[in-house]
Amino acid sequence: MNNTFQEIGNVLLNSENILLYPHLNMDGDAMGSAVALCRVLRSAGKNCYVLIEDKVPDNLAFMDHGYCTMDQNIMGSPDVSVCVDCGDEGRFPARVDKFRTSKLTVCIDHHRTTENFCDYNCVDPGSAATGQLIFKLIKEMNLPIDKETGEALFAAITTDTGNFQYSNTTEETHRIVAELYESGIEANKVSVAIYENNSIQRLMVNGKILETLETILDGKCALCYVTQAMLEETGAMMEETEGIVQQLRALAGVEVAVFLKEKDENTTKVSMRSKSYADVAEIAASFGGGGHIRAAGATINHSVTESLEIIKQKLIESLGA
């Protein structure tokens, strides 16, 4: 069972040394939530840091005004450790030992799969972003939300709601953001920082990937792939191909979008998205993978071109009727 914001607020306000743990591969919600909480706790006189284990992504670095550190000795055993936007210790593997030295642990998260594994837990899968939970916690603690805190919370919420377009967005999401505006946030600057920071390598590799685009079943399925050679040629990293599968799904008439990544000559990772009715989790499961009905993935032990044919065959069997 969840603890109330009041209970968690009291734990934090009665502590001196606090470490916050966003998940690996920080996104806007993890970073924005952790930074906002760190800033308000410092304003309340706490010794507080965001403990990380990998680099702050370039497009989120604008939020870090001395909050993030990789130095696990920045303080001794903290009074409280708070994991933010992550639901199990596997999401902060290199920091688990430090986490466990803490007198108390707290989890604030909105992932559906999160179990209450800390001393105090606030897990709300109905919340579009962990940033919304942090907002409510800050209000409960009666700490001030200034422009900088507001912008971190806006970054968190806009990221995890897909700019207020995803179905997790609610009336409350908009009411919270309206309140953030009262703190003087410049939301447009946050958006430019987060989104207008693409690499040219990314755009170049996207061009090459789109050259492989094909459709089957009268345009119902769209598929494309990336090879190691394309990455080498453009200097892009595999992570920079994220987002392609959503672009494919956004095509008119496309129900299933498939993106294949060549890991090596005998290993291909497959990402699938569906728009409104197809169950891609089932298709992924047939290759030993898994996921959700609308977003799933698997690994196929074949070359990327062989895997492409295998997936096409499977799609024709599943959706051809």
Place this chain on the structure above:
Amino acid sequence: MNNTFQEIGNVLLNSENILLYPHLNMDGDAMGSAVALCRVLRSAGKNCYVLIEDKVPDNLAFMDHGYCTMDQNIMGSPDVSVCVDCGDEGRFPARVDKFRTSKLTVCIDHHRTTENFCDYNCVDPGSAATGQLIFKLIKEMNLPIDKETGEALFAAITTDTGNFQYSNTTEETHRIVAELYESGIEANKVSVAIYENNSIQRLMVNGKILETLETILDGKCALCYVTQAMLEETGAMMEETEGIVQQLRALAGVEVAVFLKEKDENTTKVSMRSKSYADVAEIAASFGGGGHIRAAGATINHSVTESLEIIKQKLIESLGA
């Protein structure tokens, strides 16, 4: 001077036959605003239509449940004609004569350049979308906002705020949208309808265009082009290359983005965007073109590859220092 929502509401509520005029090349704000107003006026017993002169775009058609018509004889001289999201008669050229037969005219718009040219005017450039003005007008008339009306208003607002990322977005924008949620809108369905409707031809031609991407001045300028051959090969239309120049500007480190369109073998259209300091209107002017400091264009009477070199030379001269 503007009329109040109350004055305009009274004009509408005291009329029987009402025609609404969104602008040519309807976007989400024009269409959503007109449809929402039409629906609530019908709910108040009015004979009301949205009079259009060009086809409803495919991705907005989901809003049209019998509101839009091209038939100018759908009613005789209307009691009131309302132009919605357009600021002068040039924005509805084929409907001007009908507009002028009206006993009274009303303008509801948010464009900065709009002058009060109707009998009653509500022009508010501080409003992110005309949809926000329609929302306030509906509240003033005390007419019900149901799910369908709410979704049309959401479409209007999300389009013109760039999904709540543009700097025109305000606290009020989010408060209005929060209220729309109360009417049961499914915002995600609206977004999918508006945005997840790209053509495969568009994505394919984008891939080819990105293959021409190059940068100069240490990545400060990014340039790419489209040829007639690329359009033929992919089946895309020139309009489907819109948005490329914004993609280029969104690259980290890029100050000026340039996109060249081959019109014919001796004519090239050039679009330019700048991010934070470069004056592209000045560069465009040197080729006989024009525009704004951050968005400008020109036509060069050379082939696309020659024009590319000419523009690069000019950029090096202007920004190389």
